[in-house]
Amino acid sequence: MTRPIVDDERAARLILAANVGDPARIGAQVERDGAVAVLDRLRRQPGPFQAPLRAANIEQVQADADRCAARIVVVGDRQWPSQLNDLGRAAPLALWVIGAGDLRLLALRSIAVVGARAATAYGLSVAEMFAAGLVQAGWTVVSGGAYGIDGSAHRGTLIAGGTTVCVLAGGVDVAYPRGHQALLARIADEGLLISQSPPGTAPQRHRFLTRNHMIAALTRATVVVEAALRSGTTATANAAFALNRPVLAVPGPIHSAASAGCHVLVRERGAMLATRVEDVLELVSPMGLGPEPVGAPTLPLDELPPTQARVLDAFPTRRAVDLETLCAQVGLGAGQVLSALGGLQARDLVISHPQGWQLRH
């Protein structure tokens, strides 16, 4: 149970997240007007194609989450992984999370290991090897829970005693694929299951694409172990490229269709060739000084994104401030200010209070 920081806005986000399948559809509105206003509009003008709200109020949303032992994390919450804000309007409105770990801390030091469902024995063993090596270096392995490479990445992490995060396309309580029911249960016990879809959601086609984008955004780098040409995996890689996250691809035999996507990523997209775990580590810790999490308080203030800089400037020196005041001060919508607060919090520049937000000294 996460403490609600700014009750109305947070609750409105949760209700929207629990009811609107595709956040990209209303992301722009939430960013401009804040979730309260968007939800209000939705309630008053459901429109001809708008189904009645599935979870009409915060109590129901929370009860649905409780039923599957999930917690809900939204921007501004301490566990919110602020790198998801890089997705802009396509950022999730909320995440349902099952598992004991701290999502924000795990994500800050995470690598995606993804690939084809129709993987070869070679690819499966490589995925397991990379996962084990990343665990040994202290990294969390993120993948999509699918058959093939994803499954091997999760299993290799668990076998090596590491922490793995599985990003699901459907609800966190929907075991998909069915054959991975036991694996997903173990991940729930020892790692994290997360999803931007509310509990009970079936994993429809478009949710896989959104899921792939989230994997790319959540992690420091994406390792593609095997991928067919023009596959869901190359879509994850493309999302990572678009977000300026490093992409690495594992080579394989040239006759293997399962490696063809990897080879194209290297030759045509500029992905790095990954043959050893060290190739990944070198890329995420370029100075060879060991990996360093993103968002750590190393960024000079004058390199802050403009919105974050504006919000930071609006803070009183010692007192706490509430969201409404901040919005009025900077002249931005609640959604944008909350996004900025998430980023400032991830950089340890501000902290959240029951009364609002305060500068960290």
Next chain:
Amino acid sequence: MTRPIVDDERAARLILAANVGDPARIGAQVERDGAVAVLDRLRRQPGPFQAPLRAANIEQVQADADRCAARIVVVGDRQWPSQLNDLGRAAPLALWVIGAGDLRLLALRSIAVVGARAATAYGLSVAEMFAAGLVQAGWTVVSGGAYGIDGSAHRGTLIAGGTTVCVLAGGVDVAYPRGHQALLARIADEGLLISQSPPGTAPQRHRFLTRNHMIAALTRATVVVEAALRSGTTATANAAFALNRPVLAVPGPIHSAASAGCHVLVRERGAMLATRVEDVLELVSPMGLGPEPVGAPTLPLDELPPTQARVLDAFPTRRAVDLETLCAQVGLGAGQVLSALGGLQARDLVISHPQGWQLRH
């Protein structure tokens, strides 16, 4: 039997080539003073470490070549592959050639396919596949005649009915490795055996390095199929990089030591990943208009290398001119002028006569 163009200089080069194992040792002197002067010095002052000349005169050099049905090609000869001049002082003084094909024309449209002796079944099949594909596109395949990838490249070319050039480290009459005796005999029949070592020379260690440089210089691009780390094959690739020739490397399983050198070439040296023959063809014919030989008369005169431009300027408009006159005119040594003439001839700007050289109109 090649007609001697400029008897003294050519003969002196042949005698030097037949006696001096490592042309780099005297290349600078020949370039500065011409072969006649260098040979003269060598004959008068053999020095304490200088063995007596093995082939003391041109008749003996020619007889040695005749005995193994080899012809000798030097810079300025019509079959001289002028791209070897890119090796500068390390360029061969002469080449011994067995086989019916035109060395210059074949080399202009040739690709090196090279790799590890300790190749895998995968590598052998890939080498054969690339060779066959290059043949189909009308290219000559050059390799080093060694066990493993080289052998497969030659065999794949022959099986596909193409022409293959084998660059040997020892003499053209020395079947090395012994197990390739039949293969080398077939290459002599259907392709070319070439070497910068005189007949009878054993393939010593340093000659393999020189051979590898020549393979890189002779060809439009080098395809590395399999290579161990820090191997003779990576030396060939490094020579190609140094000569600004494109290098392509074939990926393989990351557990395979035979592919490790290829992966390093891609990741650390900028070699292109080669998974299909088309990847090679695209690189040597960048406009997709089909391959175009180097040295074709497409280079504008004002882009000629400075020495070639000076030599070209020194030509009389209609008459033929001999080497001595040209040297006096441009104030350069016979070796440099001969190199320049080789380049001008390859560009079809000058032609050679029994009386010397003449502008082509």
